[in-house]
Amino acid sequence: MVTSLILILVGIVVGIMGAVLGIGGGIIIVPLLTLAFKIPIHEAIATSLIVITANSLSASSVHIKSGIANLQVGLLLSLTAVIGAMAGSLVSVSLSQNTIMLILGCVQIFVAILTYIKTRLTKQFIPITKEESDKLFFAGSYMDNAVNKIIDYKPIRLPLSAFLSIFSGIFSGLAGVGGGLLMIPTMNIASYIPMKAATATSAFIIGFTASAASIIYIGAGHLRGDLVSTIILGITAGTFLSTKFFSKITDKKVSYLLIALLIFVSVQMIYKGLGY
Amino acid sequence: MIEKDTAVGAKKASSLTMKLALNVMLILIVASLIFKAFNLTLIADKIIFIAAVIISLSPIIVTTILVVFYIIKKSKIGSILSTSVLAVLIASALISYYN
Numbered sequence: 001m002v003t004s005l006i007l008i009l010v011g012i013v014v015g016i017m018g019a020v021l022g023i024g025g026g027i028i029i030v031p032l033l034t035l036a037f038k039i040p041i042h043e044a045i046a047t048s049l050i051v052i053t054a055n056s057l058s059a060s061s062v063h064i065k066s067g068i069a070n071l072q073v074g075l076l077l078s079l080t081a082v083i084g085a086m087a088g089s090l091v092s093v094s095l096s097q098n099t100i101m102l103i104l105g106c107v108q109i110f111v112a113i114l115t116y117i118k119t120r121l122t123k124q125f126i127p128i129t130k131e132e133s134d135k136l137f138f139a140g141s142y143m144d145n146a147v148n149k150i151i152d153y154k155p156i157r158l159p160l161s162a163f164l165s166i167f168s169g170i171f172s173g174l175a176g177v178g179g180g181l182l183m184i185p186t187m188n189i190a191s192y193i194p195m196k197a198a199t200a201t202s203a204f205i206i207g208f209t210a211s212a213a214s215i216i217y218i219g220a221g222h223l224r225g226d227l228v229s230t231i232i233l234g235i236t237a238g239t240f241l242s243t244k245f246f247s248k249i250t251d252k253k254v255s256y257l258l259i260a261l262l263i264f265v266s267v268q269m270i271y272k273g274l275g276y
Numbered sequence: 277m278i279e280k281d282t283a284v285g286a287k288k289a290s291s292l293t294m295k296l297a298l299n300v301m302l303i304l305i306v307a308s309l310i311f312k313a314f315n316l317t318l319i320a321d322k323i324i325f326i327a328a329v330i331i332s333l334s335p336i337i338v339t340t341i342l343v344v345f346y347i348i349k350k351s352k353i354g355s356i357l358s359t360s361v362l363a364v365l366i367a368s369a370l371i372s373y374y375n
Contacts, residue, residue: 054298071286211331216368232302
């Protein structure tokens with residue numbers, strides 16, 4: 001009972017972070033389940049991937065309807081990311097617990113650095129006219145309520161973003177993370193997609209990568225239904241709470257909190273992975 | 277304007293499918309928790325397994341709808357792109373099945 005309540009609380013925290021930062025939450029769920037609850041790492045990864053897919057469905061259904069997420073770019077990047085996720089998960093199911101902990105610890109440090117860079121980035125994009133936006137397949141258009149203006153933009157260097165998405169997919173399959181924190185800077189830096197659109201599109205893509213990887217983990221018999229149900233309930237509550245009460249929290253504040261958390265957890269993961 | 281119209285339709289179709297999958301999943305999770313409260317753990321576990329499979333397969337369902345949509349709207353890039361994503365997702369499901 002106490003474990004279930006703690007897992008629901010974890011879900012609430014992940015739901016709030018997911019809604020504010022556009023991440024799936026795997027980077028928090030996997031270390032927490034393995035370090036605090038002593039759940040075998042493959043079961044923790046399977047749980048995390050299913051939770052990420054559910055979180056992504058919830059967020060992207062809203063982002064796609066509102067037009068912030070770029071569905072066409074999302075499909076293109078999903079294609080390469082899913083191939084990476086498949087490869088990553090096929091390798092991961094045969095790796096030892098310590099090796100995966102080491103990989104996850106290193107990924108967390110890398111993600112902490114990327115998150116720090118993301119908070120320092122200027123929101124760059126290539127503006128286009130509405131007529132151009134209507135004709136181009138990959139162009140995006142959304143209403144930015146912060147500046148009360150419609151933003152029409154044209155992504156560039158999409159093949160480069162598609163190539164980099166393969167690595168995001170590999171990390172996803174290997175470590176049970178969605179890869180959102182890798183995907184957002186990739187889209188913004190490589191393809192000049194506005195940060196808001198990149199965050200929303202990332203929420204869509206991580207659902208695809210996590211789903212492709214989770215199918216392989218379910219097939220290998222690593223599903224823990226009790227964990228999945230409690231965390232998803234927490235996430236649903238967290239997403240609801242964030243829209244009601246935490247809308248004034250800036251993504252910068254949450255990013256710094258996440259960086260501190262990532263560094264703290266990654267040190268422990270690497271320490272355990274080395275066998276201490 | 278053709279690409280714009282297609283994009284708006286595709287967004288509506290995928291958003292609706294996602295919401296439907298999400299609601300089905302939440303209903304199944306609540307049902308499994310109710311069964312668990314009455315100590316019917318075996319049924320609860322089976323229901324949660326079905327919910328997990330539905331969640332995992334939902335991107336395949338969303339992409340299938342997009343494929344059909346883009347083909348109907350005669351969007352060449354959209355059809356090729358969505359069909360490729362669908363093929364990769366089905367390949368991952370098949371790999372999982374045969375492993």
